[in-house]
Structure formats: structure tokens, C-alpha cells
Amino acid sequence: MIKVAMTSVYVDDVAEAHAFYTDVLGFETRLNMDLGGGTLFVTVGAAEGAQPDLQLLLEPGQGPIAEPYRRALREAELPCIVFSVDDIEAEYERLSGLGVHFPQGPQEQGPVITAVLDDTVGNYVQLVQEKG
Template sequence: MRIHLTSVFVDDQAKALHFYTEILGFAKKHDVPLGGKARWLTVVSTEEPDGTELLLEPAGHPAAATYRDALVEDGIPLAQFAVDDVQAEYERLSGLGVRFTQEPLERGPVTTAVFDDTCGNLIQIASQ
């Protein structure tokens, strides 16, 4: 068994696609119209183009908004991405205007930082 797909709820898929590809550096994998403005829109790591896909899922369901808002209010990241060097990624993303809610923090062998993805989620980056 392996993880093939995971998702984050986003307010605006076009805005999310821009952020996740142009700012974070992921690559668009699938973009299938679903009717109306909704799309089956996934991104992947450029380092693993056949790896786990991240679905940028519309946050239209009321439960999604409640869940997401509660996590953000409590400062809990919805997802975590692995990076080689949290400090370097923090500096790169900060230079692109990304707002961090937690600067790099060493926790034993792991360093983490948390940023706002501009689409309603907190995302954690981590390295060992």
C-alpha cells in the first residue's frame, strides 16, 4: 500500500495553481474540467513527477471551511512538505513574499517552519 494522492482545500484553484507552481515550484500534473469553475487539478514535485499528487481541491463544502478555519486558528498545518534545508527554503520563500507563521525551529534532529499558502491553509516544511 502507498499514498498516491492527497489534497488540500483551496479557496481559488487558479490562485492555488499559481502559488503551488510559481512560488513553491511544483509542476501541474492533471487539469481536468469538472463543470462550472471546478477542476480536477493536481500538482507534483518536480523531483518526483510520478510521485504522490497533491489535489488542489475546491473548498466549497461547508465542512471543509469549518475544518480549515479551525486548523488555521489553532496554528496547525494541514500538510507537511519535505525540503533539504528549511532555513534556505525559508529565505527563498520569504524573498518571494510568502508569509511565515513559524520561522525555522530546530526540534532535535528535525527543523520545521510553517507558512500561509494564501489559499486558506498553513503548510509546514521540514528537514532532518
């Protein structure tokens, strides 16, 4: 069996992304290493032991590969990653109350309800809840 162990999101600033993904979205820090020269290696994951073997690497978004990719996603208003939630309305209200900007509020899309938020570090992130 093959399972996802780590995936990454390119961000404008790793330290700012770490603060947003932990303090606002509620992820927990899995790794936080200073590699020297201002380079950080930071991963986060779902809190409270949910998905203990899955990490999200907050990766510096500068460079010849990351910058065009991120720009194209942003211009097309596409999310770079999708997170599932149990109650999208509650998350929308909670995050809106914390000042998070949602270019797309909750809306039904076939078998799911989705919303898109701005992660403040260069990306759109989609939240999804299965209907039912």
C-alpha cells in the same frame, strides 16, 4: 505494498492555489482539467520527476465538511500538510524573497527543523528538514 497515490488540500480558490503551488513553491502540474461550471480538477507534484506517483489535489474548500475543518486548523495555527525540504534555511530565504509570509520561521524541534508558511489560499503549510 500500499502507497499514497494522492492526497488533498482544501483551498479558497483552485486557480490561485495552482499558481502559488507551481510558481512559488515549485511544484509541477500533473493534471489540470476543467470539469465545467467553473469547477477545476488540478493536481500538482514534486518537480523534476521526484515522487512521480504522488499527487496533491488542490480541492475546493467550500462546503459543510471543508469549511469547519479548515477554520479549526487555522484557528489552532496548525498546518494542513507537511512538505520535506533538503535545506530549510535556503527555502525560507527563497520563499521570503518571493513575499511568502512565515508565521513561524525555521526552528529546531527535536530531530528536525521546521518552518510554517501561509499558502495564500487559506492554509498553513509546514516545511520540515531532518537534522543530520
